[in-house]
Amino acid sequence: MKIVIAPDSFKGSLSAAEVCAAVEAGARRAVPGAEVVRVPMADGGEGTLDCFVAARGGDLVEVAATDPVGRPVKAAYALSGDGRSAVVELAAASGLPLVEDAPDPLGAGTAGTGELIADAIRRGARDVLVCIGGSASTDGGTGLLRALGVRFLDADGVELPPGGAALARLAAIDDAGVPDAVRDARFRVACDVTNPLVGPEGAAAVFGPQKGADPAQVRALDAALTRFADVLDATFGVRVHDLPGAGAAGGTCGGLVGVLGAEPSPGAALVAEAVGLDGALDGADLVITGEGRVDGQSAGGKVVSAVAALAKDRAIPAVALAGGVTGPLDELHGLGLTAAFSIADGPRTLDALKAEAAPLLTALADQVVRVFVVGRPPTPPAAG
């Protein structure tokens, strides 16, 4: 019997790898001889680099980069063992926490993330997963793109300064200096939100305030991003104004799609692909996934739904184990989730559930796998 364990972390209590270990212990209690494959998962946010390294070997590579306001910062990305694939988290070099002491909503940029990508490409990566969200900037990803050789020019042909506000003066985008290695690379973007680039639901209006923008600055940034989108359209024939997800990380997704032809997708599906979950499911009898709380949101491109969808494709039952389970779960069932269970073994505080998460998870996995085994058709005797 083969069991694949592919959970997200339980935020605030267990990493995805710890969830795997606790579930495996329970599964082995129920079926000591089971083949168990652990595939710690993530949705493009926290923990993604660790999952990638666990699945693909390789290492974290630390780079001296530029923070959102131009200061030096050390940041890491993940490079696969074969050096061909990389995962870069935008928050590492361009995240909002880096500028808590110096918010600059108009001028903050994404250069550091571009420097990490450039380093990965220099080392041979041609498949780059960029996980975006949690940014300090609203620059449309222009800082990132500049680090890869793109130039953003005003009407006099002069390079614009960093930051989103300057894009109000954008007249031309020049990608002639982008090296072949960058052009040859495949970029995929895991976005943390589905907001469009501009307008009332856009990057500036919705996420500008948390980066320090006042209402007048939000209006200025929205107008600047609109200008950016217009020039992208005129230059590359790609319209990103209303593209779902284009507004992620201050419009970084829009810039990556427009200039590099990047492909935006929900994070968990991209991580599943990057860690090879599909292959791990070969011949599996049961998939166990999970996250801190399974709820209505879990259907929206999160780990549980991505795992359930892959399992459904192969007609493998998929069970989610979670700290809390709050319905309605109809959508998740429709996506392929067989059932979801909470680790709670009685009335408990959240703190107590978090403190006891590992042993409770082991006990629950044991019970769930026992039921699964009983419900299986008996294995036919071997031929001959």
Ligand SMILES: Nc1ncnc2c1ncn2[C@@H]1O[C@H](COP(=O)(O)OP(=O)(O)OP(=O)(O)O)[C@@H](O)[C@H]1O
């Ligand atoms: N051991 C636990 N027992 C019970 N509940 C837990 C446990 N660990 C985490 N949680 C709950 O799960 C929540 C985190 O959910 P999850 O791990 O799914 O992350 P998330 O998807 O980023 O969060 P959200 O669904 O709120 O956006 C915590 O706020 C907490 O309520």
Ligand SMILES: O=C(O)[C@H](O)CO
């Ligand atoms: O970085 C941001 O702007 C938010 O996390 C939305 O992507």
